[in-house]
Structures are given as structure tokens and as C-alpha cells.
Amino acid sequence: MIKKQIKFKFIKNEKKNIFLFQYKNINLLKKIKYLSKINKLIFFNKYYYNNYNKFNSNYRIFGLSRHAFLKMFYKGLLTGIIVCD
Incomplete structure (x- = not known):
């Protein structure tokens, strides 16, 4: 398996930590969600x-909706x- 670099940004918020990831492989995204204990996968x-x-x-x-x-x-x-792009 070829390991690809995962591009991500970490934004520190006063109340919550927000993670922004860019990756194309959905299965790997689910693994990232599990490993990093992210609550929502969007x-x-x-x-x-x-x-x-x-x-x-x-x-x-x-x-x-987008508004919500x-x-x-x-x-x-x-x-x-x-x-994901």
C-alpha cells in the first residue's frame, strides 16, 4: 500500500477544535476519524x-441545509x- 501524505489544517477555536482534512479516499477518512477521535465525519x-x-x-x-x-x-x-476535493 502506498502511503500518501494527508493534508490537514488545525484550527484552534475558543470552545471547540476544528479539523479540516483534504483526502480523496473515503475508507482512509473513516480510519482517520477513528484514530483522531473526531466526532463528526463530514x-x-x-x-x-x-x-x-x-x-x-x-x-x-x-x-x-447549508444554512443549518x-x-x-x-x-x-x-x-x-x-x-475532499
């Missing part, structure tokens, strides 16, 4: 997906954000 994708577990171009995630997502994000309720 997928961003440029392309539209009809899959319930994927974040589509209309910014819907697990049934949340941003509201949760700014309130610090999300502790793990994983970004």
Missing part, C-alpha cells in the same frame, strides 16, 4: 452526489470537518 465534494452520506454541491449533509450546517459550524457544534 464530506465536502465539488460534484453532485445523491448519496445520503455525501455532501453534495447544494451543501446538504445528512439532511442538513453553517449555523452548527459557527456555534462550534462540529468538531471534525473532513474536506
